[in-house]
Amino acid sequence: MSEPTSGPTSSGAERPETEGTPHPAGHDDTSREHLEAIATTDAALELPPEQSGFGEGVVGEVLLDIRGLTKSFGSVHANRDISLDVRRGEIVALLGENGAGKSTLVNQIFGLITPDSGTVSIKGDERRIKDPRDAIARGVGMVHQHFQLVPVMTVAENVMLGHESVRGGLLDLDSARRMVRELSEKHRLAVDPDAEVEDLPVGTQQRVEILKALSRRVDLLILDEPTAVLTPQETDELLGVMRELANSGTSIVFITHKLREVLAVSDRVYVLRQGEVVGEVATKDTDATRLATMMVGREVVLSIDKTAATPGDTVLEIEDLHVSDDRGLAAVDGLSLTVRAGEIVGVAGVEGNGQRELVEALAGMRKVGSGRMRLKDLDLTTADPYRTHHAGVGHIPEDREKHGIVGTYSIADNLVLNEFDQAPYSKSGVRQFDAIRANAERLREEFDIRSSGVMQTAGSLSGGNKQKVVVAREMSFEPTLLMAAQPTRGVDVGSIEFIHRRIVEARDAGAAVLLVSAELDEILSLSDRIAVVHGGAVVAEMDAADADRTEIGRLMAGDH
Amino acid sequence: MQTWIAKNRTTLVIAAVVVVAAYVFYYAKNDIAPSMYVSAWGYAIPLVLASLVGVIGERSGVVNIGIEGQMLIAAFAGFFVAAYSGSMLAGVLAGVGSGLVAGAFLAWTTVRWRMDQIIAGVVLNIVATGITSFYYTPGQILPGVIPNLTVPGLSSIPLIGDVFFTGESAIALFAIVAALLVHVGLFRTRWGLRTRAVGEYPSAADTAGIDVERLRIINVTLAGSLAGLAGVYLSMDASSTFERSMTAGRGFLALAIMIMGMWRPLRAFSMALFFGFISAVASQLQQTGGFAVPPQLTGTLPYVATLVVLAVAAGRVRAPGAVGQPYVKKDQ
Ligand SMILES: Nc1ncnc2c1ncn2[C@@H]1O[C@H](COP(=O)(O)OP(=O)(O)O)[C@@H](O)[C@H]1O
Ligand SMILES: [Mg+2]
Numbered sequence: 001m002s003e004p005t006s007g008p009t010s011s012g013a014e015r016p017e018t019e020g021t022p023h024p025a026g027h028d029d030t031s032r033e034h035l036e037a038i039a040t041t042d043a044a045l046e047l048p049p050e051q052s053g054f055g056e057g058v059v060g061e062v063l064l065d066i067r068g069l070t071k072s073f074g075s076v077h078a079n080r081d082i083s084l085d086v087r088r089g090e091i092v093a094l095l096g097e098n099g100a101g102k103s104t105l106v107n108q109i110f111g112l113i114t115p116d117s118g119t120v121s122i123k124g125d126e127r128r129i130k131d132p133r134d135a136i137a138r139g140v141g142m143v144h145q146h147f148q149l150v151p152v153m154t155v156a157e158n159v160m161l162g163h164e165s166v167r168g169g170l171l172d173l174d175s176a177r178r179m180v181r182e183l184s185e186k187h188r189l190a191v192d193p194d195a196e197v198e199d200l201p202v203g204t205q206q207r208v209e210i211l212k213a214l215s216r217r218v219d220l221l222i223l224d225e226p227t228a229v230l231t232p233q234e235t236d237e238l239l240g241v242m243r244e245l246a247n248s249g250t251s252i253v254f255i256t257h258k259l260r261e262v263l264a265v266s267d268r269v270y271v272l273r274q275g276e277v278v279g280e281v282a283t284k285d286t287d288a289t290r291l292a293t294m295m296v297g298r299e300v301v302l303s304i305d306k307t308a309a310t311p312g313d314t315v316l317e318i319e320d321l322h323v324s325d326d327r328g329l330a331a332v333d334g335l336s337l338t339v340r341a342g343e344i345v346g347v348a349g350v351e352g353n354g355q356r357e358l359v360e361a362l363a364g365m366r367k368v369g370s371g372r373m374r375l376k377d378l379d380l381t382t383a384d385p386y387r388t389h390h391a392g393v394g395h396i397p398e399d400r401e402k403h404g405i406v407g408t409y410s411i412a413d414n415l416v417l418n419e420f421d422q423a424p425y426s427k428s429g430v431r432q433f434d435a436i437r438a439n440a441e442r443l444r445e446e447f448d449i450r451s452s453g454v455m456q457t458a459g460s461l462s463g464g465n466k467q468k469v470v471v472a473r474e475m476s477f478e479p480t481l482l483m484a485a486q487p488t489r490g491v492d493v494g495s496i497e498f499i500h501r502r503i504v505e506a507r508d509a510g511a512a513v514l515l516v517s518a519e520l521d522e523i524l525s526l527s528d529r530i531a532v533v534h535g536g537a538v539v540a541e542m543d544a545a546d547a548d549r550t551e552i553g554r555l556m557a558g559d560h
Numbered sequence: 561m562q563t564w565i566a567k568n569r570t571t572l573v574i575a576a577v578v579v580v581a582a583y584v585f586y587y588a589k590n591d592i593a594p595s596m597y598v599s600a601w602g603y604a605i606p607l608v609l610a611s612l613v614g615v616i617g618e619r620s621g622v623v624n625i626g627i628e629g630q631m632l633i634a635a636f637a638g639f640f641v642a643a644y645s646g647s648m649l650a651g652v653l654a655g656v657g658s659g660l661v662a663g664a665f666l667a668w669t670t671v672r673w674r675m676d677q678i679i680a681g682v683v684l685n686i687v688a689t690g691i692t693s694f695y696y697t698p699g700q701i702l703p704g705v706i707p708n709l710t711v712p713g714l715s716s717i718p719l720i721g722d723v724f725f726t727g728e729s730a731i732a733l734f735a736i737v738a739a740l741l742v743h744v745g746l747f748r749t750r751w752g753l754r755t756r757a758v759g760e761y762p763s764a765a766d767t768a769g770i771d772v773e774r775l776r777i778i779n780v781t782l783a784g785s786l787a788g789l790a791g792v793y794l795s796m797d798a799s800s801t802f803e804r805s806m807t808a809g810r811g812f813l814a815l816a817i818m819i820m821g822m823w824r825p826l827r828a829f830s831m832a833l834f835f836g837f838i839s840a841v842a843s844q845l846q847q848t849g850g851f852a853v854p855p856q857l858t859g860t861l862p863y864v865a866t867l868v869v870l871a872v873a874a875g876r877v878r879a880p881g882a883v884g885q886p887y888v889k890k891d892q
Contacts, residue, residue: 112767112890133769148764150757151881161757162768164750171748212768 060088061123063251064109064220069118071104078104080275082118086220091242091252093262093283095295096272097492099462102255103145105272106222109253110142111135122220136162141213145224145255147205149212151198155191156180159212183211187241201352203234210241221245222253227261228490231350231518232553239265257492259288260521271295296494306504309528312341313376315512316362316481321371323357330369331357333536339481344503344513346527346544348520350556354536355516356398359485362514363395364388365403375481389418394479396470398486398516400463404470407459411451412440414458415473439476447472448498464495471499475506482506485516500526520552532556575830586719596840597723601732602798604836606631608735609790610814611821611828612742613663616783618823619746620776621759621882622670625681627787628811629688630662634791636692639802643700648796651702655792656785662688663784667777674886685811693804706730706797731793736829738786743825755779759880762887772887787811816866822877831869838865 064086071079078101086092094102107113109120111129119126122138129135135142149158160176167175180193189207197205206226213221223242227235242252242265254266262269263283271279271294279294316339325331332354339345349355360366362373364385373380378391388395397403405414416425416436424435440454449468451461458469467487474482484503488496503526507513517523523530527544532555540555565572586593610627617624624630637658642651666684669675706729715725724736746752754775757765762772790810795802817835821828842861845853 107890110767131769131771132767133771136769142767144767146763148761148767150761150764152760153753153756157753158764161753161765162770164753166750169749170744171750171753 060090060249062086063088063123064253065119065121065124066105066109067119067121069105069108069120070116071101071108071113072116077275079108079115082272082275082277084270084277084280086251086253088219088251089246089249090268091246091254091266093266093269094253094255094272095257095259095262095269095291097295097462097494098257098464098490100272100295100492101275102272103224104275106142106224106253106255109135109220109222110140133162136216139217139219140222141216141218141220142222143206143209143213143224143226145228147202147209149197149205149208152196154194154196155200155208155211156193158197158208159183159193159215161212163216179215180211183214187211187214187244189237189241202229203231206230206234206238210238214245218250220251220253222255224255225257225490226254227256227258232520233350235261257490259291259493262291263288292493295492304500304504304525306526307508309343309507311343311528312510314338315341315376316514317372317374318362319372319374321358321361321373322369323354323361323366324369325357331536332361334371335533335537337531337538339512339514341480341510341512342507343528344507344515344526346523346530347514347516347533348523348530348552348556349518349533351518353533353556355485355533357536358533359395359398359483359514359516362388362483363393363397392480394474394477394482394511396467396474396482396484396487398489400466400470405458405466408457410440410455411444411449411458411461411469412436412454414469415440415443415454415476417473419477443472443476447502462492464491467491467499468495471502475502478509479506479511481512481514483514483516486518487515488517488519488522520549520556524549524552571827583719592844594722596837596844597719599843600833600836600840601723602836603839604832605732605735606790606793606798606810607814607817607832607835608739608829609786609793610811611817611832612738612825613783613787613790614815614818615746615821615823615825615828616742616755616786617666617780618818618880618883619759620755620779621762621880621885621887622666622776622780623677623681623884624666624780624783625678625815626662626666626684626688626811627814628807628809629681629685630659630666630784630787631791631794631807631811632685632688632692632805633662634659634788635795635806636696636791636802638788638792639702639795640695640697640700642702642796646703648702648704648706651796652706652789652792655796656788659784659786659788659791660781661784663781663787664777666784667780670886671773671776671780674888677884677886689805692802696802696804700802702796702800705800709733729793729797731789731797734789739825739829746825756880758887759882762882766887766889776887813862813866816870819877819879820869820873823880835862835865838862 062085066082066084069079069082082105084092094105096102104113108115109129111131111134114128120129122129122140125138129138150161153161156173156176159180160171165172165175177193180191183189184191184207187210189211191200191204191207191211197208200208206229210226226238230238239261242254246252256262266283268280268282269286269291270277271281271291273295316337318335318337321332321335322330323332335354335358337345347355347358357366361368362380364380364383364387368381371381375391375393380388380391380393383391401407406417413420413436416439419425420431425432425439437454443449444451444454447468449461449472450465458466461469471487482503487499487503491499503513503515515523515526524544524547530542530544530547530552531538532540532552534556586597610631613627613630614624634655638651638655641654642648645651662684666680669680670677708727708729710727711725711733715721717725724732746755754765754770757768758770758772758775766772791807794806794810799806813835817828817831821831839862842858845858845861846855
């Protein structure tokens with residue numbers, strides 16, 4: 001198998017158009033090595049391909065077999081009659097929008113959720129999987145969508161949790177450390193066994209999660225959106241590890257939103273929509289556009305068509321800005337940048353190079369050390385979020401759960417969070433529910449927020465729809481400056497397309513847009529101008545038209 | 561070892577200073593110091609046991625506001641069972657047993673039925689006050705005393721031997737052992753690793769194959785027996801009589817000690833000693849009356865100290881991550 005590359009998402013475009021071939025349609029690695037690695041018996045290798053089950057695209061014995069799995073939460077049908085199978089040594093991708101039921105499906109394999117009906121059989125064992133302990137005993141390992149690590153414990157303690165080695169009644173931490181070191185060498189996932197998990201960056205925490213799963217005997221590894229928080233480099237590293245694991249016989253169920261990753265690493269793809277399997281296809285027989293179409297149920301435009309920008313006056317001017325991070329270290333370190341009306345400036349950079357602190361400073365959420373920020377004639381350097389908002393800054397925050405919405409409030413209230421005390425939503429200090437409601441109904445329509453009504457709590461929405469609430473609120477007051485931080489992180493393809501279109505529309509309406517994203521593809525396709533940051537300062541600025549992916553990658557890595 | 565010393569430098573320095581000061585005081589003022597130390601340890605014993613109850617509960621993710629009630633019930637049950645049966649052993653067992661039952665009550669209501677932990681604890685305290693006041697009958701006496709022991713070897717250490725290991729009641733010695741055991745258990749054993757995981761981040765424990773509810777129920781229930789022993793100590797050892805509300809807020813003080821001890825058994829032990837010492841100082845001041853301070857004011861000294869230390873500690877210490885939250889599985 002070739003190394004996963006960070007090539008364009010259409011890498012499968014020139015492949016033959018045989019969509020939906022009955023499974024198992026194929027596997028492009030039938031090398032002797034691979035087959036040997038996944039063979040369960042030597043005898044199987046001697047047989048002709050039709051009988052051995054190898055070659056002809058068939059990878060190995062069926063390891064996981066799901067039949068008619070159904071699960072409802074109240075009136076929500078999270079999974080409807082799902083059937084799928086995974087063979088030994090195979091990487092199967094589960095693709096679907098937010099809320100399609102992917103996590104529910106895999107949580108049932110791991111014993112976290114009990115199915116209403118249907119069977120999950122692992123290696124032919126059809127008995128109900130009672131709890132995670134049971135699943136682990138049957139060789140299932142899982143990396144969860146939300147990290148399942150104890151923050152105050154060390155890496156070694158986290159890895160040994162649940163299967164501790166004990167000597168003389170006491171924990172044998174030395175052997176746990178050794179186990180972590182061995183595993184991390186074997187899979188080339190560098191971690192320090194004695195580091196406390198909460199001190200580690202998310203990318204490293206993800207490695208710990210994987211090592212934790214691999215520290216037990218796993219035949220089936222489930223990865224629920226493992227790349228959502230990773231940088232492109234870390235993602236490629238992870239895809240490499242997955243490929244190696246599959247080559248040595250581990251089966252993998254891989255959930256992601258990113259079509260590039262599916263195409264780079266999986267053998268087969270199941271597409272879920274509204275709790276149902278709507279398609280199953282061998283990866284080599286499909287491409288990004290068709291996968292996206294299956295996911296959403298309609299054509300999606302993957303590239304954004306936008307006209308050339310017609311920039312106006314300078315709206316935002318940042319001069320020699322210095323901002324510290326939570327630990328008091330310099331995060332933004334002498335950054336200067338301008339954004340004009342009617343243009344999108346994309347800030348590209350590996351996460352942790354001051355982007356978060358820059359945005360928080362601009363939003364008035366973080367104190368500026370030194371330097372200046374000006375919005376037209378207004379000095380924003382010491383403004384608080386209230387003044388920043390009323391100065392005309394719209395802010396789509398990176399962490400929408402924490403800074404974007406109040407989960408226990410209704411959608412309607414969330415849509416007026418920054419205007420609730422202004423007319424027409426409030427008169428003489430009394431809230432005007434009719435106006436609030438009318439506003440919510442209008443925005444729900446306009447921004448396609450899928451919910452049972454505007455009084456539903458925002459916390460119960462899917463990620464993509466939560467994000468649409470934030471976007472609707474921050475765009476509806478027609479900001480002069482729109483700051484969008486990771487606007488499509490963890491959001492499904494349909495919503496991504498929608499949010500991108502709205503950002504471009506805001507630009508066309510004359511807003512200055514500052515886009516911060518860890519997704520280089522997003523930066524490249526949306527921006528008019530690109531500023532590459534490294535070490536808290538802008539190291540290069542270029543027109544998006546002249547931008548070159550590898551060049552930016554090099555600059556992001558600090559090579560300038 | 562070196563990293564351990566580096567990490568705990570401040571604590572070690574403070575500990576060294578305190579120990580040196582204690583010895584200096586002991587020999588410089590040997591008219592009052594020895595008796596003050598003994599009475600300090602006497603105050604501290606139930607606080608040590610009760611703070612361990614808090615530590616075990618909160619380390620597993622369950623707040624125990626009901627320690628006060630657990631102690632009170634046990635003090636009551638221990639005293640009256642001993643008085644009526646004529647057997648000290650039966651009394652101790654009844655006290656510890658009733659502590660267990662009270663622990664089980666808290667465990668099942670909060671962990672299994674997910675009742676609010678604060679409310680469950682308050683209920684426990686109210687019920688305890690009610691029952692023990694209602695059935696209280698004056699004029700009973702204990703059939704004997706809790707045996708006193710001297711530990712050979714350890715008792716010959718200057719100061720420490722005199723205060724902790726010479727002619728000490730079995731319960732006092734047990735409190736020392738319990739603090740050590742819980743400490744080692746919490747930080748060095750499988751049970752401890754799992755307990756801490758369950759109290760910090762229960763879903764991580766669950767996905768690692770650990771039964772969160774079961775472990776919490778076991779821990780909270782068993783911790784109840786330590787609260788029981790603390791109650792037994794009050795009515796059968798320290799005072800040889802039961803009085804209404806005789807726990808006098810010790811259960812709550814124990815929670816403060818737990819916080820100042822940063823949810824670590826040995827630090828909680830030290831903080832209990834500190835409070836014992838403050839109390840001893842307060843009563844010494846009352847006796848000697850050397851200062852022109854009214855006794856009502858000196859009596860508040862331990863509580864003022866609590867306030868000051870808690871105010872200083874607040875914001876510097878961190879409770880276990882999942883404390884107070886019932887663990888709800890994904891599809892429930
Ligand atoms: N514990 C739960 N209670 C109620 N509804 C749930 C629960 N878990 C998931 N759902 C709902 O089930 C649907 C599928 O969710 P999920 O499996 O998390 O989707 P995905 O992982 O594909 O984004 C969503 O509509 C979600 O709101
Ligand atoms: Mg999910």
